[in-house]
Amino acid sequence: MNSDLRSELHKKAEQAWPDLELLIGWQAGYDDLHTTPVFIRDSAEISKLIWNPWCTQNLAVYVAKHFAASSGKDDKKIGVCVKGCDSRSLIALLQENLVARERFYIIGMPCKGIVDLRKLHALSGAARILSVQVNAEQVALKSAAGVLHFPLDEVLMRKCRRCRYPNPLIHDVLVGDPLTPRTDAHEAYNDVAAIERLSLQERLAFWQGELDRCLRCYACRNACPLCVCQDRCIAETRDPKWLTQYMHLPEKFMFHFIHALHLAGRCTECGECERVCPMEIPVALIKEALNKITLELLDFEAGLDPQRVPPLLTFDAGETGI
Amino acid sequence: MTQSHDNPAHKQALTIVGFLCNWCSYGGADTAGVCRFKQPTDLRIIRVPCTGRMDPLFIARSLILGADGVLVSGCHPKDCHYAVGNLYARRRLEVLKRMLPFMGIDGDRFRYTWVSASEGQRWQQVVTEFSEQIRSLGPNPGVTGKSAAAATA
Structure with missing residues (x-):
């Protein structure tokens, strides 16, 4: 095929x-x-x-x-x-x-979906994968231990399992x-909803644990198709100086706030930021949460209609409730 | 940060950052002062040309670094000195307000509102309410974790 x-x-x-x-x-x-x-x-x-x-x-x-x-x-x-x-x-x-x-x-x-290499490695348990083949809905993986078969669905990337x-x-x-x-749109934000069910303290602890691993390598930013001001990214400029070289949590939080808020109402959930993260931080979740907000608040999904303007780049004098 | 005040309710000083637009809310706060309305003293005011100048990152940074509260106030919608600055601002600020709790930061520590230059009374009410709200929430733990402690040690 x-x-x-x-x-x-x-x-x-x-x-x-x-x-x-x-x-x-x-x-x-x-x-x-x-x-x-x-x-x-x-x-x-x-x-x-x-x-x-x-x-x-x-x-x-x-x-x-x-x-x-x-x-x-x-x-x-x-x-x-x-x-x-x-x-x-x-x-x-x-x-x-x-x-x-x-x-x-x-x-x-x-x-039909892209395979998540990390999931494949974790499932196989093999130190080295010799070859791999996909037939219809099955992945056949050959390692020194023999041939293993997995349903394709199980090894897909997170973004593919929620793909609309x-x-x-x-x-x-x-x-x-x-x-x-x-x-459908209903299930697409299940991962975000799972975090929203935690208490405020648990959420802070979750993100402290995740973002503490951040190296600030900026791979997530570099892989992002919508981070278009890369040479002038305020995460690296001296004027304005938003971030210092300190490797402590506030700076790491701040970097991810910069990345996420600059993508609010723009992120198309391609999941590249999460895939390229060497520390396996679920950074795409932050952008998904923002997308859920812009969908509920401003009825907008990025990357669907070329004619529409992203909601945070425009305004509506008539809107109420905010 | 502990300061000794005569009033026991004010034992612990709060750090509340207020971003006020030059044309309405800053004037409103001035009006409240000129009229000698009694106000809490926890607010540190930063004057901005317009709420449209407000980068949501200003607020995020304040709260991440441990400010107890952030108040943003500008002209009433459709009354902006620059016509539409606050119409852009309200979308950005509302998105931020809803996003903060997802990251584990209490959304109640941030408020945005509209106060005109003549509304000294309303300004007094806004500041008093917000200061009380922050006082009941207590000090902001920020996002400091073990590595932050190590960095400053």
């Missing part, structure tokens, strides 16, 4: 190539478990493109940068492969006029057939 989709992807990329100056996709990494982004500038490299449940990177993170750098000569476009969640990041960039739609050729990949948009919401061409969503 995957090889069918892969050849379909190659075919559609070949067809689109005459209009493209660059195509951003995924390629095989150093083993079966890893993929890396690939930046194709030569049609001979299209065969490198892959599509499987390991294509974890949100390629929308490269979009704003390449849009700014591209010349747009001969009306050539930038091609980009997106999953459902990635397409929302792209729409969020469009909502803020950070990129122009007509400069992009979007290859949409309906996605498996199909890209914006695309020029679709690879494969559209899928039915796994959850």
